[in-house]
Amino acid sequence: MPLERSKNSTIYFDNAATSWPKPAAMIAAMIAYNEQIGGSPGRSGHHRSLDAGRIILETREALAELCGCGNSLRIAFTKNATEALNIALSGVLNPGDHVIASAMEHNSVMRPLRYLEAQGVQISVVPCSGAGSLDPEDVRRVIGPRTRLLVVTHASNVTGTIQPLTALGKIARDYGILFCVDAAQTAGALPINVDEMAIDLLAFTGHKSLCGPQGTGGLYVRKGLEKQLRPLMTGGTGSRSEFEEQPDFMPDKYESGTPNTIGLAGLGAGARFVLAEGVEAIRGKEEGLTARFLAGLAALPGVTVYGPPDAASRTAVVSFNIAGVAPSAAALGLDERFGILCRPGLHCAPAAHRTMGTFPQGTIRFGFGYFNKDEEITLALEAIGSLAGDGAPH
Amino acid sequence: MEEQRYVVFLFPSVSYALKAEKILKAAGIVHKLIPVPRHISSDCGVCLRITEAKEQDVAGALRGKVAWDKVVLL
Ligand SMILES: Cc1ncc(COP(=O)(O)O)c(C=O)c1O
Numbered sequence A: 001m002p003l004e005r006s007k008n009s010t011i012y013f014d015n016a017a018t019s020w021p022k023p024a025a026m027i028a029a030m031i032a033y034n035e036q037i038g039g040s041p042g043r044s045g046h047h048r049s050l051d052a053g054r055i056i057l058e059t060r061e062a063l064a065e066l067c068g069c070g071n072s073l074r075i076a077f078t079k080n081a082t083e084a085l086n087i088a089l090s091g092v093l094n095p096g097d098h099v100i101a102s103a104m105e106h107n108s109v110m111r112p113l114r115y116l117e118a119q120g121v122q123i124s125v126v127p128c129s130g131a132g133s134l135d136p137e138d139v140r141r142v143i144g145p146r147t148r149l150l151v152v153t154h155a156s157n158v159t160g161t162i163q164p165l166t167a168l169g170k171i172a173r174d175y176g177i178l179f180c181v182d183a184a185q186t187a188g189a190l191p192i193n194v195d196e197m198a199i200d201l202l203a204f205t206g207h208k209s210l211c212g213p214q215g216t217g218g219l220y221v222r223k224g225l226e227k228q229l230r231p232l233m234t235g236g237t238g239s240r241s242e243f244e245e246q247p248d249f250m251p252d253k254y255e256s257g258t259p260n261t262i263g264l265a266g267l268g269a270g271a272r273f274v275l276a277e278g279v280e281a282i283r284g285k286e287e288g289l290t291a292r293f294l295a296g297l298a299a300l301p302g303v304t305v306y307g308p309p310d311a312a313s314r315t316a317v318v319s320f321n322i323a324g325v326a327p328s329a330a331a332l333g334l335d336e337r338f339g340i341l342c343r344p345g346l347h348c349a350p351a352a353h354r355t356m357g358t359f360p361q362g363t364i365r366f367g368f369g370y371f372n373k374d375e376e377i378t379l380a381l382e383a384i385g386s387l388a389g390d391g392a393p394h
Numbered sequence B: 001m002e003e004q005r006y007v008v009f010l011f012p013s014v015s016y017a018l019k020a021e022k023i024l025k026a027a028g029i030v031h032k033l034i035p036v037p038r039h040i041s042s043d044c045g046v047c048l049r050i051t052e053a054k055e056q057d058v059a060g061a062l063r064g065k066v067a068w069d070k071v072v073l074l
Helices: A024-037 A047-067 A081-092 A107-117 A136-142 A165-175 A261-277 A279-298 A327-338 A350-356 A374-391 B014-027 B052-062
Strands: A075-078 A098-102 A122-126 A147-153 A178-182 A201-205 A217-221 A303-305 A317-322 A343-345 A363-367 B006-010 B032-035 B046-051 B070-073
Touching: A024 A047, A024 A261, A047 A075, A047 A201, A047 A261, A047 B014, A075 A081, A081 A107, A081 A147, A081 A178, A081 A201, A081 A217, A098 A107, A107 A122, A107 A147, A107 A350, A122 A136, A136 A165, A147 A165, A165 A178, A261 A279, A279 A303, A279 A317, A279 A374, A317 A327, A317 A374, A327 A343, A327 A363, A327 A374, B006 B052, B014 B032, B014 B046, B014 B052, B046 B052, B052 B070
Parallel strands: A098 A122, A098 A147, A147 A178, A178 A201
Antiparallel strands: A075 A217, A201 A217, A303 A317, A317 A363, A343 A363, B006 B046, B006 B070, B032 B046
């Protein structure tokens, strides 16, 4: 019998939804902002307002370093990846335009696209392999004269499958198509370089591998593209206050209203934590945990694993099913009996589950993070083995 | 004694001014962030004040890194 849940022990394997725990420096930065600064950035000009602005600048600079963009002012902050993707998609696509997406997209891409489709935007969803991988040649085949944008998730939130961004970016560049990447699952977890990958629009979220708080995210916009990219909202920016028209420059064009300064203080500290540890080191640790888990699952009868067979082709995300046990029942059992927290179901990505053949029942998803330990993987494998034993026909 | 003359660099927004401040700090160029003087612009933001003699140094340090709108003699 594996260890049943002891009172205080929780194993947090829901990092693909939101990361936990957070670095102590992230929490300290948020407290310090509230206790010692508290001003509104970019608004008043007194020294506390400027200090608030400096915090946001430092956060921008850390993000710019993490995505390989030379100028931090090319990043606009948003409340999450969803908002950034909505700006990107509804900002460039017009009725009559054609857009290409992969069949592994999250609903934060699919729903804006379906909404735009109703307004006359034409959509091609390119099928992926059963493991969730997008073949760049399949993208090339659907490019037409009206194709304006290619949007792809860097890594699936369901299977962790990493898409070949460099090859995709090259195709987009060759055909003069804009390339938008959803980096919600990868910013802070995998190396990203917007220039080498020819990315025009990069959406990220702060609360996953960037180790920041919820309510933070952003959009990188390639130089000059802001002239063609409509904002989602307009309003006060602190700049050009004498004009009633929205500023047309980065990042103000997309940053209307008082920002989430306390959140951005935390995001800055989270991103600096990632930079200090090193994305490569974080990736190495997470890949090791994933490889250990995949090897363990392979030895369990009655367990089906989805996505690429190896840890190197995926982020630290593993979707699986246990024969005879519904994903929701498995997740409940893992939580109540073993204190293991994960996410069952469709993970806001029905297209991805259709690709894997797991629609509509879904899967159990484990998402590992930098703070997880080998022992936790061992305990989880014992727990899954126990549930699989319960589910097996007697 | 001749009075010290200053110029101000005006930026699209405070984000730009603070980025410029960071660059000048790193370059060791003396500067001061001040509210944009009312007679120059009705913008409510801040600008970077430096001595007139430093104008070319500052422009050189900022060029290609952060855009500014104009330079005005105070
Ligand atoms: C692949 C992917 N895209 C987009 C999102 C949306 O991120 P957020 O909820 O922070 O907007 C998520 C996570 O929820 C995701 O996993």
